[in-house]
Amino acid sequence: MTFPSKATHQQTRAHNAALVLRALYDFGPISRADVARLSGLTRTTVGDVVGTLIEDGLAREIGRGPSTGGKAPILLELIDGARLVIGLDLGENEFRAALVDLRGQVQRTIDRPVIGLGGDERLGVVHELIDALSTGSRATLLGIGVGTPGIVDAATGTIRWAVSLDWQDLPLGEILRARHGVPVEVANDSRAAALAIELFSGQRRSNLVAIRVGLGVGAGVVLGGELFHGDGFGAGEIGHVVVEDDGSECRCGRFGCLETVANSRAILEQATRAARTDPESPLGRRLARGTGLSLEDVRGALDDGDETARRIVVTAGRFVGRAIAGMIGVLDIEHVVLHGSVAQLGEPWLAAVRDEARRRSLGLLSKDVSIELAPPIGDLVVMGASALLLTAELGLAGTAGLTPRAAA
Amino acid sequence: MTFPSKATHQQTRAHNAALVLRALYDFGPISRADVARLSGLTRTTVGDVVGTLIEDGLAREIGRGPSTGGKAPILLELIDGARLVIGLDLGENEFRAALVDLRGQVQRTIDRPVIGLGGDERLGVVHELIDALSTGSRATLLGIGVGTPGIVDAATGTIRWAVSLDWQDLPLGEILRARHGVPVEVANDSRAAALAIELFSGQRRSNLVAIRVGLGVGAGVVLGGELFHGDGFGAGEIGHVVVEDDGSECRCGRFGCLETVANSRAILEQATRAARTDPESPLGRRLARGTGLSLEDVRGALDDGDETARRIVVTAGRFVGRAIAGMIGVLDIEHVVLHGSVAQLGEPWLAAVRDEARRRSLGLLSKDVSIELAPPIGDLVVMGASALLLTAELGLAGTAGLTPRAAA
DNA sequence: CGGGGTTCATCCAGACACTTGACAAAGGCC
């Protein structure tokens, strides 16, 4: 049993400083007095904290605001570019790195294909990407965030198991910290994406589930504004819950996993079969055009009113809805966000997800549930990787800065 | 959006005081120096806090322990009976109240049948029970905890919806606080039970799910040592997730809810049908004996090797296992505890639950999962109601005392 | 145009709680 850790004055300060920073982040430009009202801190304390923020170059005064009957307030704003973070998306086929500012604005992006590379070579690519982005901005580099497939021990930054990257028990966090000398956060890609939505979508929803449906199916669970990892850092691994008896084989070795019925491959396989059966259908004509069907083709077929395509997509969507219904029961979470390549199929799929989720969950709970597509805020994994770091270092998400880490 | 609240010195103190109390609670008898080592606090601070605890009558010195090479430590222990709480279990048929000490030891219990009573009369029974238990012990009465069916706004103590008790939007917390002048915590009974297991089972497991399978099916989700309520205080309401297409009608109005296939009624109905079909079977002979079958009869039939009974029980258990598999995927929680009347069927049921949960969840996650029956620590709802209060007022569970409440 | 009221920001003294360093008390070991 781990014993909870003590509280210190430094933590109090860190918490309140994070509070002020977050007020600037979410509500700026804003005056000291308004920050005080918003946070409950005294004007004195806010003034003091703001002083250090300005000293650190994180905030600045931008002149006077309108008076409300008395002295006009001095408006403060966060300096978006005061710190930069590097967000990494270690995709199966391609690694992407981006230099991102505090608001999630991407300054530069680099991609590198990694198909066919071994584990060590892939690690080399990671270094290379970071080096390329960090030259010239090292002064303001807040740290490095990494989103990767597989199971990641986010506490230490160790990748336990990432088959598709040929990595096992790789202490990536430690390696990057040692080599680049900045804080590093590592998490599973779907989890990271969830945090991106929490932080950058413009609406803080302290509890939310973000489900990624693409080739894989995975979710990120945000509770109390913070990523929830579970006992073994596997929270959100819903893709391999068995949902169909006697289903087809999954890459995990089991049969009938959610992935096998709801992911992009499942949809494409069925679509291809349907296309072969009826070459004159919209799906069939699309198959004839090229080497194989893509989700774009399926989407096109849907637009053309292909009934078979619709049925395939709806069936896949229903399985996702079913999984959501289960989550609603367990967590009673009001916000579910969908993303990934399959989510981009749009309406008929989304409608099926929603319908099935509502049909299968307690009305009292589900009536307030919103199931939406992710807002277009860029590459969610890269953004999420950045969000990991902003949260850990600046307390921009979550309950703001009470972690020992933030006090350091 | 609610803005996080500020940190103060009082909260720091409350947190650290809770930490010391908890060290005494979990590891006592223990010396000040050991508490300091355990918590990371300095000996000075620990000594100071212990002073106030002794002043408040919560702890006492019980003489010297063995020396480890230096001055022998003064051992401290929690005074179990220093405070008492009243725990209420508002069951459908019967209200139960118990006077419980800090260790969960029950001092006195009172039961009152409430069958046939209206909502107001039931509220009267609640007052009556509290009055009966609180006379003579008001000085040390820490507060009142309530476990009730239905959806409860635990933040305010308002019962939103409890059909079986004929209550709707009843501000029970406020009513009891006003009438009895002590802190009051109200929560759903299944949630409360989960907290009881967390606090009183002797093993703190910061994440756990406790599933109650009886006439109703409900769970309590403990995350980070604290009850998780969800956005609408419905977290754990898994009984009404639809798990069977074209299933039978549930009391919630839907068809095929988990309850309809896994609760005691489902088992008894199928058992009765089987008993009628084959009157010579163990089930059949038991049906002939009385007016109807009980779970005891089913259990007896299982012991007699009734294959049909086994199949019925296993089928019901499998549905629970399926629900657990879903939870493992979403939350990756290692500890699942089962309780309620159906859980007492024992082995074949439990084995089916376990087997199905493992078969349907990702091996990497489920291999470390323990699915156990609740330890025999008395009436779980009464204990849980008490635990609610001990947690809120003394910070005995959870991350210890950082809530504004505890600072008061 | 000046006075009164209001709001903003800061300064300063005080309170609170943790930290550090020192020390006496109490035990074991040689």
Added chain:
DNA sequence: GGCCTTTGTCAAGTGTCTGGATGAACCCCG
């Protein structure tokens, strides 16, 4: 008996929040 170790406490110091007071800045109004 002397020395070392450990415990518990004390006093001084430090960091941080609080609350009252003060000056600055602005609006409104006569």
